[in-house]
Amino acid sequence: MNEQTATNLTEVERARRVALAVQDVSKTYGATRALDRVSLEVTGGAIHGLMGGNGSGKSTLIKMLAGVVTPDEGRLSLKGGWIDARSHTPARAKASGLHFVHQQNSTFPDLTVAENLALGRGFESTAVKSINWHAQKARARQVLDRFEIDVAADAHLVRLSPAAQMMVAIARALQDQDDTDERGVLVLDEPTASLPKHEVDVLLTALRRYAADGQTIIYVSHRLEEVTAITNEVTVLRNGCVASRLTGAEISHDTLVAGITGSSPSSKQGGSRRSNDVIASRVHLSQSAGFRETALTLSRRTPNGTTDERLLVRAGEIVGIAGLLGSGRSRMLKQIFGATPRDDFDVTVRSGTVPPSDMRTAMKRGLAFVPENRLREAALPELSIAENLSITSLSEHSRVGWIRPARERKAAQRLINEFGVRAPSTRAPLTALSGGNQQKVILARWLQRRPDVLLLDEPTQGVDIGARNEIHELVRAAASAGTAVLVVSSDFGELAALAQRAVVVSGGEVVDSVDGPLTEDILNDIVYAQEKAL
Structure with a gap:
């Protein structure tokens, strides 16, 4: 040879x-x-x-x-x-x-495992072209056994653990x-x-x-x-x-x-002082006001007429909310902001009480909310970056009810520069940006209002390490300028890096609290101990 x-x-x-x-x-x-x-x-x-x-x-x-x-x-x-x-x-x-399972899972939580698997290839049918449910469940069990997924074929997907749901999505992609x-x-x-x-x-x-x-x-x-x-x-x-x-x-x-x-x-250690200085100049609390006054209180009315404080967050403090998926942690943030109804606890901020299901008043009282799913719940994808930034402060860019586009774009460019958003122009659609830059636009939208309380749900989900560090820096800068921050994250390492202390939520209730310094292992141990006890 x-x-x-x-x-x-x-x-x-x-x-x-x-x-x-x-x-x-x-x-x-x-x-x-x-x-x-x-x-x-x-x-x-x-x-x-x-x-x-x-x-x-x-x-x-x-x-x-x-x-x-x-x-x-x-x-x-x-x-x-x-x-x-x-x-x-x-x-x-x-x-x-080539088989794909995308970040935005395309499974259907209200359908059974067998039905979700069938949507990937078609239902088993009888001679008269009706669905053969017996054959469909039998085939689903074969697929589950093949991929060693220990769930029932007739179980509704919403009742499965998140990992099991993802494995069903993978099995659906690979079943043929x-x-x-x-x-x-x-x-x-x-x-x-x-x-x-x-x-x-x-x-x-x-x-x-x-x-x-x-x-x-x-x-x-x-x-x-x-x-x-x-x-x-x-x-x-x-x-x-x-x-x-x-x-x-x-x-x-x-x-x-x-x-x-x-x-x-x-070379990344130390961070940038610029965004700290910029945000501090935009937030109305001064050092002399003191950061230890109470900015947010959640309290529950007891049957005997007394008030039971469930959670208290002070100005300038970052408090993490730890809990497993389904613990009610995200719902709690939505309830505080008024995006989801509440009737079992009261919300009080420095400017007064926040009525339930009233987002407009919540904003007037100084609350800001960045939800978990920015594309579905926060972004206006087809509108420009300038329009996405101005949506929470339209009065500053309008005259007698008419938006002044030049003024809106000028303000947007200032925010793009201040928050380190990498964007081709203020006129570009939000979808032209990467996920991390979209998230910085959403943060800038709210922080320009100088909020007393910032509610963050999964603030760095799906962003790269560079954008994650930049977003963390923006959050810390807002807190150092006096904003109280309440943050939910599935990544307990992120909570340990951001928060001075944390509360543990299960079943929509605050069941424990953890003083700093925090570590991922400490939070894991406490959360799972609470779940086991319940």
């Missing part, structure tokens, strides 16, 4: 091991280069991490793989055959064995993949974004099992600890380009941070 033949055999063997390859793919939107000659190789049976900051090109690359975005140039190889990436379509993606054929590629986009820590561990264990059985997985996540724990290889994107490729022992917290941000973790 000559050297050339040996080289050719090596290339053939390598090609057989590569389940998916992308070569020199580019995509431009106007003046923005979303992907710049990106190349990627995913080894068959590996868990391949795809990482990068918001705006790095991850979403564009995933959409290209799904066939819903057409690149300007490049090639794509699935199961060994190269095609022009511009000819890739959703139908070809499916036929080639024949075990005897070459496995396809499963793309998971932020699968743990809303999962608490113990549920993350359950899901990661399942994914390791699937990969050991030969399933190739592309794992997209902002959570560095998960990527270091589960992946065999990683591709990091930055500014539309491949910043680094890592395998095996090369994958570490520091190498991932360096790839994502372009600098070592140590």
Whole structure:
């Protein structure tokens, strides 16, 4: 065997091991280069991490793989055959064995597991074309057994744990993949974004099992600890380009941070003083006012006519709300703000009481609320960045009832600069921004009102480490200027990093409190101890 033949055999063997390859793919939107000659190789049976900051090109690359975005140039190889990436379509993606479970889960919580699985491929039917429920449940049980998901086929999805719901979504995506054929590629986009820590561990264990059985997985996540724990290889994107490729022992917290941000973790220490100074100038509390006066009180009326204080937050304090999914933690924030009815407790702020189900009065009383699902509950996606910023302060940009666009855009540009929003212009739609920059727009929208109380629900869900640090800095700056902050997060590490103390919520009630200094382990231990006791 000559050297050339040996080289050719090596290339053939390598090609057989590569389940998916992308070569020199580019995509431009106007003046923005979303992907710049990106190349990627995913080894068959590996868990391949795809990482990068918001705006790095991850979403564009995933959409290209799904066939819903057409690149300007490049090639794509699935199961060994190269095609022009511009000819890739959703139908070809499916036929080639590409399966996707997106961050916004498309399962239906009010339907059963069997019904959710059927929506992925069609219902079993009788000879007269009615649904054969017996056959449908039997087939669902086969799928559940195959993926080792210990739930009942007739259980409603809403009653399952978050990890089990995600595994059902994965099983639905892969259910028609024949075990005897070459496995396809499963793309998971932020699968743990809303999962608490113990549920993350359950899901990661399942994914390791699937990969050991030969399933190739592309794992997209902002959570560095998960990527270091589960992946065999990683591709990091930055500014539309491949910043680094890592395998095996090369994958570490520091190498991932360096790839994502372009600098070592140590260079990020210390933060920026600018946003602290800017926000302090925008918040009306002065140092002389003192930060220890009570800014928010939740109290419950007892049968004997006394008042039982459930929660008290002082000016300048950041208080975390810890609890498992379904504990009522998010509902509590909505009740405080008046977005959800309440009748079992009273809300008092420095300017007076806040009536239930009255968001307008809550805003007048100095409350601000950033909900968990920004796209559905906070953003106006098709409106411009300027319009999204001005929606909470229209009176400042209007005259005799008419909006003054020039004034609105000028104010928006000032906020963009002050809050470090990376945006092409104030006229661009909010959807043109990355997730982290969208979240900073929502924060800026509220902080320009100089709130007494800021309610945050999952403030960094689905954003990269750079944006997460910037958002944390903005929150700390608001608190240092006197705003009381009440924050909910599924990531107890985030609560430990942000909050001076925390309360534990279960069943919509405050059942415990934890004074600082906080750690993720302390919060985990207390939350699960409370759940076990209840």
